[in-house]
Amino acid sequence: MNQILKNAYKSFWVPVMGRFISGLIPLIEGKTPKKNPTYDIDGDKKR
Numbered sequence: 899m900n901q902i903l904k905n906a907y908k909s910f911w912v913p914v915m916g917r918f919i920s921g922l923i924p925l926i927e928g929k930t931p932k933k934n935p936t937y938d939i940d941g942d943k944k945r
Contacts (some may be wrong), residue, residue: 916937
C-alpha cells in the first residue's frame with residue numbers, strides 16, 4: 899500500500915498539482931519565474 903501511494907505521489911500528484919501551482923506563480927509574485935520547474939523529486943534527472 900505504501901509503495902502504491904509513493905508511486906501515485908510521484909507520478910500524479912507532483913506533476914499535476916505542481917503545474918497548477920506554477921500557473922499561479924505570476925499571480926502571486928507578479929512576474930513569471932526565470933527557470934521552469936522540473937518536478938524531479940528524487941533527483942533522477944540530474945544524474
